[in-house]
Amino acid sequence: MDQVLQLRHISYSYSSGNKALQDVSLSVNKGERIALMGANGSGKSSLFLVLTGIIMPNEGHYFLKGKSFRYCRRLRQELCKTIGFVFQDPEVQVVSNQVFEDVAFGLRNMRLSDEEVEYRTHQYLELTGILHLKDKLIHTLSYGQKKQVALAGVLAMEPEVILLDEPFAWLDYRQSKRLLTLLNQLTKMGKTLIVSTHDSEFANQWAQRAWVMKDGALEADLPTENLFNNAQLVDKLDIAPLVSKETPEVLSTH
């Protein structure tokens, strides 16, 4: 299997002293669907920031398509070409005042022709179900709508690897269904996808593999069925059991 990314022995502390990642080693193969799970504050978003090179640990190695890098500007430039990242909070991702311009922003930076920018922006606004918002000002949108704008902007650049940080949070039923269809389409196109989520049902149904963070460590890295078939492990890792696997006593309290 083709390996796309690998981290070896990565630790990271924020300047405030918060130790967010502790000796994390992992690898990602082309075309994989990985669910990143773990309690609030366990280090999921920090891991995404490290994988995208936005935060740079002092120690550890990054392998991109088999090539070893120390954390440096060159690595970040290489990662920009390979990885698209949809932040947990769209407020930190949107850069323009208007929806169409925001989705077009990355494409213009890629120096595509005006026709190509127009075509792809339109295409991805449609795919993400927000074409009707194209002329709106960003500040007039709801939080969920802003999340879709950020998603459209990242997908439009057609990156090989896509990291989505809690993409379903704040989406309504119809947009969640649309996103699930989109994730399946992206898989068919051969994209590598890592999605952070607190939704065990989604992780179980969609992902092949689960990474579970606990206190900054990658506590488990295993096929999703091995995780969700092991009630003790699920409990120990502080993630929600599947509803269908909850004990009758738990169900009867609902």
Ligand SMILES: Nc1ncnc2c1ncn2[C@@H]1O[C@H](COP(=O)(O)OP(=O)(O)OP(=O)(O)O)[C@@H](O)[C@H]1O
């Ligand atoms: N900008 C920051 N400055 C200082 N500490 C931070 C910062 N961002 C995160 N942390 C800390 O790093 C640790 C990991 O946080 P992170 O946001 O990666 O967790 P998470 O698993 O994504 O949580 P959530 O499920 O709430 O999104 C926490 O202790 C958090 O307080």
Ligand SMILES: [Mg+2]
């Ligand atoms: Mg987070």
